[in-house]
Amino acid sequence: MTALLSFDDVxxxxxxxxxxxxxxxxxxxxxxxxxxxxxxxGVGKSTLLHLALGxxxxxxxxxxxxxxxxxxxxxxxxxxxxxxxxxVERTPFDYSVLDYVLLARAPYLASLAMPGAEDxxxxxxxxxxxxxxxQCHRAITTLSGGERQNVLLARALAQQxxxxxxxxxxxxxDLAHKVGLLHLLRDRIARGMTVLLTTHEPEVAAAIATHVVxxxxxxxxxxxxxxxxxxxxNLSATYGVPVQIxxxxxxxxxxxx
Numbered sequence: 459m460t461a462l463l464s465f466d467d468v469x470x471x472x473x474x475x476x477x478x479x480x481x482x483x484x485x486x487x488x489x490x491x492x493x494x495x496x497x498x499x500g501v502g503k504s505t506l507l508h509l510a511l512g513x514x515x516x517x518x519x520x521x522x523x524x525x526x527x528x529x530x531x532x533x534x535x536x537x538x539x540x541x542x543x544x545x546v547e548r549t550p551f552d553y554s555v556l557d558y559v560l561l562a563r564a565p566y567l568a569s570l571a572m573p574g575a576e577d578x579x580x581x582x583x584x585x586x587x588x589x590x591x592x593q594c595h596r597a598i599t600t601l602s603g604g605e606r607q608n609v610l611l612a613r614a615l616a617q618q619x620x621x622x623x624x625x626x627x628x629x630x631x632d633l634a635h636k637v638g639l640l641h642l643l644r645d646r647i648a649r650g651m652t653v654l655l656t657t658h659e660p661e662v663a664a665a666i667a668t669h670v671v672x673x674x675x676x677x678x679x680x681x682x683x684x685x686x687x688x689x690x691x692n693l694s695a696t697y698g699v700p701v702q703i704x705x706x707x708x709x710x711x712x713x714x715x
Contacts (some may be wrong), residue, residue, distance in 0.1 A: 461486035468519035494663035497673035503656035537565030541614035562616040584616040604635035624655035
């Protein structure tokens with residue numbers, strides 16, 4: 459079976475002569491899975507997502523979508539296939555929540571066309587799904603950090619992607635917003651959405667991932683189903699500190715010593 463997204467022997471560095479951030483990395487993301495990428499700062503987790511989107515180009519190797527190189531796809535089709543929820547995004551204008559989420563419909567519109575009634579319906583459904591329906595007409599600059607993160611998620615959902623990419627999606631969330639996000643993602647994953655996320659929080663991976671990728675030194679040091687890869691020994695080797703995994707009420711909790 460062809461993977462939905464593949465990195466085939468990919469090497470990438472920022473600038474000529476720079477030390478590679480990713481070096482000869484190979485990885486397959488299967489359709490219908492939820493894959494969490496774990497690893498220390500600076501190992502290339504965010505870079506991997508930007509390569510997947512085509513925002514960066516590998517110095518060697520290939521990034522493939524459905525077995526075809528990204529460069530074979532029109533930009534518009536990539537926008538219909540993948541969406542990103544970034545860690546943070548600067549917004550210089552006072553867009554309303556609805557207007558901001560409607561930006562996600564651009565890959566489906568003809569050049570210079572305006573969103574129509576169906577686009578607005580899709581955007582409003584995404585806004586409702588993340589719990590911001592009552593804030594629909596508020597300026598996003600007036601929202602809290604957690605609410606803004608939910609706006610970014612709503613925009614990505616309104617893009618109706620086959621593959622949802624998320625860069626540290628819980629890093630700026632309080633506990634209530636984090637729980638809400640994890641419930642939403644579990645529901646989307648159960649309905650077949652493919653999710654690829656980076657996270658510094660192993661518990662987030664344990665809560666929603668079907669597969670785990672462990673990265674260190676710009677390379678994959680372990681990948682596969684979470685039951686096989688998410689072990690104390692593997693996490694200790696990845697982070698360079700002793701780690702234990704405890705079971706509390708049926709949930710895996712990572713402890714460091």
